[in-house]
Amino acid sequence: MTIKEQTILNSFGNKIFTQDKEIHVVSKMEEPLILILDNVLSCKECDALIDLAKHRMQRAKIGKSRVESDIRTSNSMFFEESEDELIQKIETRVSELMNIPVSHAEPLQILHYKAGEQYHPHFDYFTAGNVVNNRISTLVMYLNDVENGGETYFPSLRFAVTPKKGSAVYFEYFYNDNRLNELTLHAGNPVTIGEKWVATQWMRRQRNRYI
Numbered sequence: 001m002t003i004k005e006q007t008i009l010n011s012f013g014n015k016i017f018t019q020d021k022e023i024h025v026v027s028k029m030e031e032p033l034i035l036i037l038d039n040v041l042s043c044k045e046c047d048a049l050i051d052l053a054k055h056r057m058q059r060a061k062i063g064k065s066r067v068e069s070d071i072r073t074s075n076s077m078f079f080e081e082s083e084d085e086l087i088q089k090i091e092t093r094v095s096e097l098m099n100i101p102v103s104h105a106e107p108l109q110i111l112h113y114k115a116g117e118q119y120h121p122h123f124d125y126f127t128a129g130n131v132v133n134n135r136i137s138t139l140v141m142y143l144n145d146v147e148n149g150g151e152t153y154f155p156s157l158r159f160a161v162t163p164k165k166g167s168a169v170y171f172e173y174f175y176n177d178n179r180l181n182e183l184t185l186h187a188g189n190p191v192t193i194g195e196k197w198v199a200t201q202w203m204r205r206q207r208n209r210y211i
């Protein structure tokens with residue numbers, strides 16, 4: 001008999017209630033746990049995040065060393081921790097949803113892909129050496145509808161998530177069985193028509209902010 005591993009997010013039923021939102025579970029994969037969620041952000045919140053971010057975008061940097069890399073061709077920025085009311089509200093909602101305290105959250109990241117841009121397959125957790133406070137889970141929130149392409153693609157699962165404004169994909173990689181963590185390999189497929197905006201929240205195993 002195979003014993004299913006404990007997960008961080010324990011969803012029951014078709015809805016997840018946070019203090020200010022009723023989030024819909026559209027689709028679910030059990031192991032590794034992948035949830036497609038709708039109504040995570042309102043249209044107004046998506047537009048406001050893009051507006052706040054668009055003047056602050058830089059060529060995306062990868063991983064801990066933050067060197068520029070061809071792994072990702074999109075542009076990115078990070079909001080300051082709880083920098084204004086909107087960011088604070090979203091951080092609170094997302095941490096309730098992800099079942100991890102805000103103190104374990106990385107700053108909220110915005111990514112912008114223009115046509116032709118992509119994010120090659122990668123793990124969100126760090127694999128090099130002895131990582132003390134690794135990432136354990138990810139929420140990618142879609143801030144606009146993409147005309148064509150731009151799916152979040154899990155090549156080992158042959159599973160593609162189509163961006164939809166206000167919706168999100170959640171996955172976690174804190175399993176004892178590392179084969180499950182490795183199945184969360186994912187990419188941002190090339191945007192072929194239009195553009196793509198996402199907000200990514202990564203959670204750490206331990207505290208990551210001191211406020």
Ligand SMILES: O=C(O)CCC(=O)C(=O)O
Binds near residue numbers: 140151153186200
């Ligand atoms: O753009 C996407 O669909 C994926 C983004 C991503 O993998 C990340 O931000 O870590």
Ligand SMILES: [Fe+2]
Binds near residue numbers: 122123124186
């Ligand atoms: Fe990622």
